[in-house]
Amino acid sequence: MAVMEFRKFLRDLFEGEHRKRILSSPLTYQLVERALKLARGSFPSQASYMMARFALAQTGRAFSRRVPVVWTSAFFPVEIVWGLNLCPFSPEVAAAFLASLGFAEEALDRAEQAGYSRDLCSFHRLIAGAALLGYLPPPAALVASTHLCDGAPLLFQNLAAFFRVPFHVLDVPYRADRDAEAYVAEQLAELWRALADLAERKPEPAGLAEAIQNSNRFRANLLEVNELRCRVPAPVRGSEMLNYLYLFFAGQGSREAAEVFACLAREIGRGEREGKKEERFRILWLHLKPFYKGELMDFIENKSGAVLAFEEMSHVYWPPLSPGDPFPSLARKVLSHFCYKPLEARTATVKMLAEKYRVDGIVHFSHWGCRQSVGGSLMLKDALQRAGWPVLLLDGDCLDARNEATGGILTRVQAFLEILAERKNFRVGERHDHCRN
Ligand code: SF4
Numbered sequence: 001m002a003v004m005e006f007r008k009f010l011r012d013l014f015e016g017e018h019r020k021r022i023l024s025s026p027l028t029y030q031l032v033e034r035a036l037k038l039a040r041g042s043f044p045s046q047a048s049y050m051m052a053r054f055a056l057a058q059t060g061r062a063f064s065r066r067v068p069v070v071w072t073s074a075f076f077p078v079e080i081v082w083g084l085n086l087c088p089f090s091p092e093v094a095a096a097f098l099a100s101l102g103f104a105e106e107a108l109d110r111a112e113q114a115g116y117s118r119d120l121c122s123f124h125r126l127i128a129g130a131a132l133l134g135y136l137p138p139p140a141a142l143v144a145s146t147h148l149c150d151g152a153p154l155l156f157q158n159l160a161a162f163f164r165v166p167f168h169v170l171d172v173p174y175r176a177d178r179d180a181e182a183y184v185a186e187q188l189a190e191l192w193r194a195l196a197d198l199a200e201r202k203p204e205p206a207g208l209a210e211a212i213q214n215s216n217r218f219r220a221n222l223l224e225v226n227e228l229r230c231r232v233p234a235p236v237r238g239s240e241m242l243n244y245l246y247l248f249f250a251g252q253g254s255r256e257a258a259e260v261f262a263c264l265a266r267e268i269g270r271g272e273r274e275g276k277k278e279e280r281f282r283i284l285w286l287h288l289k290p291f292y293k294g295e296l297m298d299f300i301e302n303k304s305g306a307v308l309a310f311e312e313m314s315h316v317y318w319p320p321l322s323p324g325d326p327f328p329s330l331a332r333k334v335l336s337h338f339c340y341k342p343l344e345a346r347t348a349t350v351k352m353l354a355e356k357y358r359v360d361g362i363v364h365f366s367h368w369g370c371r372q373s374v375g376g377s378l379m380l381k382d383a384l385q386r387a388g389w390p391v392l393l394l395d396g397d398c399l400d401a402r403n404e405a406t407g408g409i410l411t412r413v414q415a416f417l418e419i420l421a422e423r424k425n426f427r428v429g430e431r432h433d434h435c436r437n
Helices: 003-014 019-024 026-042 046-064 091-100 104-113 122-133 151-163 178-198 205-228 238-242 245-251 255-269 296-303 326-335 343-356 377-386 406-436
Strands: 069-072 087-089 141-145 167-170 281-286 306-311 361-367 391-396
Touching: 003 019, 003 026, 026 046, 046 087, 046 091, 046 245, 046 255, 091 104, 091 122, 091 245, 104 122, 122 151, 141 151, 141 178, 151 167, 167 178, 178 326, 205 255, 205 326, 238 281, 238 296, 238 306, 245 255, 281 343, 281 406, 296 306, 296 406, 343 377, 361 377, 361 406, 377 391, 391 406
Parallel strands: 069 087, 069 141, 141 167, 281 306, 281 361, 361 391
Antiparallel strands: none
């Protein structure tokens, strides 16, 4: 079975009026696991296959009702949940998965009927709709952090009332000094104890230390992957890396997530990942991508001669964690995100990545309704252009295909690539003249 056939198998399986029953049955995940094994050889790499198996196993576990499921918002330090051996569930990733199977519209419509406005982020609308339709595993608790995504705590609060379960918020100050660190660390310690109580478990420091060590391995392996990605041609496609979202949002603290990136590093290191022979343009990609089946990513990576050499999402911005001092170090991780600071921090990070990965231009995928990423994008663009980088702000939507005008978006990308082509010719000419002189 090839990957395309596997996708079709999933779509057919979940299609139809019994979707809720099929999605929530643990038997479904045993069946899908068998199909996944048959499709193994057609995955682009062993690492992507491992990621799919891990996500599938965790989803089956979440629906099994044998272990308390904790919904965590993107960027919440999920090590806390792994450290108690509970089942973390990232509804943002589930939303992307449902969109990739073509089931976004039903959930988005359901959310809109329930009063969620269309100008909200489609991740949140889709999660709300899918929850109301019964497509997601019922949580024992929800935890959301206030940093980066200000919509998530509000959505999670609503959903906690809907499921009648506790909601915990991690309040993250907009400054990263010692007081802020102590404040966040204290809340994390309380949260850890509260989740342990909920599961009627004794909070074991050894379990948390193990999760922290796994998270450090994840970090180290990802750093290795990122160094190897400096190679030209780019050994991994950025669109593939953006499919590892599950590991970033739900996997940190697990052994499996660390192993996926160890495997990817080995594959690149051994030269098993060959990039395009000819890279016309190397792009640095900011924010996420459309996860539904559309033409944009296919056009960029397969037809235009461009590659996503790197993406902001994969940048390792946090220091190693301390297994002996878990809460302050997790607090430092949360507080060190370069997008949760004055815009200069994001600008400096993007410039550094653009230089490191020797890109020709930068594309900011401006996802509809995302204040955290899009809010400062015009100023970010100005600052980057002043530093000499061509920048495209590409309006679109990661999940809601109704917000994308395909023809228009491709025309804008095409026009941007033409600008890059002119600049490259100019640079080649410049070098040529310089040599002649
Ligand atoms: S895209 Fe932006 S608004 Fe939507 S979930 Fe992510 S951070 Fe939050």
